[in-house]
Amino acid sequence: MRIAYYAPMKPPDALVPSGDREMAGLIASTLVLAGYEVEIASVFRSYEGEGNPGRQEMLRIGAEQEAARLIERYCERPAEERPQVWFSYHVYYKSPDWIGPLVSRALGIPYVLAEASYAASRAKGPWAIGHLGAEAAIRSANLIFSMTKIDYAGVQKILTGRQIHRRLPPFIDPAPFAVMPHNERAPGEPVRLLAVGMMRYGDKLESYRRLAQYLTLTKRKDWTLTVIGDGPARKEVEEALAPLGDQRVQLKGAHPKFEMPKLYAEADIYIWPAANEAYGVALLEAQAAGLPVVAGKVRGVPDVMLDGQTGFLTPENDGEAFAGVVDFLISDADARRKMGETGRRFVTSMRTMEKASVILKHGLLAVVRNKPPRFAWRRRK
Template identity: 35%
Template sequence: MRIAFHTPLNAYDDGRISGDRRMARQLVAVLEGLGHSVTPGIGARDFMPTPEPERLAAHEGAAARRADDLLSQWRADGAAPDLWFTYHNYYKAPDLLGPKISARLGIPYVVAEASDAERRASGDWARHTAIVRDGLSAAALHLYFTDRDRQGLEPWRSPHTALVELPPFVAFDREPPRRAGCTDVPRLVTVAMMREGTKENSYRLLARALHHLGNRPWSLTIMGDGRRRPEIEQAFAGLPEGRIAWHGAVAHDRVVAGLAGHDLFIWPGLREAYGLVYLEAQAVGLPIVAFDSGGVSATVRDGQTALLVAEGDEAALAAALQSLIDDPDRRATMGAAARRFALDERTPAAAAAILETALATALANHAARRSAGGRDIAP
């Protein structure tokens, strides 16, 4: 099939480090591997940080013009898509193209990692949320990565709209290196951007948890940079001298090799969508310590490859860290299980098997919907 692939949250070809952008590229690669012809970057970025009606109107106007241009182009060259695939839309980045173009072309509309926010259904974001919900109703298929997203999408499950789990997966150019052997001083590592909001809050929680472990032997490597680095460095300032190694921004092709030089991956992950870095760390054989927050649980096997603790509980985070610092045999056992999990279960091949079946379901749902006169079942 010819597939139009749209990413309203972030531009597809934006080269900045981001799990969102990376997952988009992975999805395109898997679809192409299944034999489809995929055109990514089909529309503009429609992220809106604030809800002013004028901002939304400007985006809607630009999207309408883009839709007309695309339809004219496809009429001229006969290369209209057979299916529309939108990745990651929500109230701040609604899909202003997919549902309308799909309806005009009479093609299936598929969405991956969409989310709904009931608390935004009224107030300043109400119009944005209504647009998202129109798209949720129009979709023949929703691919969800986490159970949190599934719960939000359940009201849109219907005979003509399927919900299919697509667990987060990670692609490697070559087999990741294995973790080096355990050392007398356990080497902790974390990888995250240093920006305000939940990333900074996760760093601060990590720093506070580490203060509980001052009498234990450990070191921490931090790979990441950003505009909040001075404030984040200050949060770690009270820890014993020499414990923290600040590596700054590290090129993505060097991150995995860097992870392999450590014994344990720690990132609290407050409200993390899921976090591909958890899969990368497991792939080299590192056990994980994190909060059971957001979609983190979708990337690990709690109790087998990771220790997850209640969101925000820094004492529990410290206790989980301490238990693995004190038990090298358990670290090794969990690390081996982590590598098997990431490299055997969370692969592009596994994602391809799910996508192949799911797209067939989308085509069937679309045909059934059209036979029923295009009626949708919405909440």
């Protein structure tokens, strides 16, 4: 079966790395693993992050023009070479899908969403246009895969009985991280903390600021911090971390994906406050690498950890609690080892591409049985 795949927020081959790009690529690869033929339908970005209604309207018009172009192109193909399913990843008020519903309706094929979010509070305000597009896409979807419990609950409120709604927990390819042997620190050396995150303004910068604040509250000071990431807010991140001391904090910048397993293997504890984090691909990577994780209990983060087993989730904005569990893990090497082993088993057994491919395949088989009607489309002259 041929699938037209689209990520309105960021295409899988985007130049700037991010968790969103990583998951977009993982889902596309997992669909291939499940036996489907996947083609990137469009690289049109509908993302508008400033709350500019005029810009959102321009993006809507541009997306509808792109949809018309795609419909025309697909209609020129022989029937057996057209997509049988349209699949869009990550649709919400900042990156609505204006294209998929139009194309799938014209071709009479199922429209599928993964990681869609619905927030009624955005119906009014600067993102009202984007919210309208996201809501329309969700309401027109034949099948929706929700990746976190909070997204599942929000989307479920506006679905009809005819729509199929399934859980698809966040996942990764854990093999590169799980097979890398841990680089043990020398006796007497400080415990090695690790944080991974792009240095962007907004939530990422807020996570770094919280991290710096929380680490000043630790009673144990026998630790070092390695930071992997880069971006436009690097100067502000450096300023936030500066009070911790140059001898203790090392900023290594961004690294290519293939180097990440080695960097995780050189750490002892992974820490991240996760300010407004959707769920955090890096948290899964750290667990696959055998690291205990300390993170904020925010949004979908509880969906990628086993609290108290693979690490600790602390209340949002509770620096004392965060610092306290970091102190505990620094003090207890046996707890670090046991939690790390549990985290690796959790990810390598439950959060793999193979597990995700089964969920995706079952959902797609269910939706193609109830193929939607095709609507007439007239080619432009």
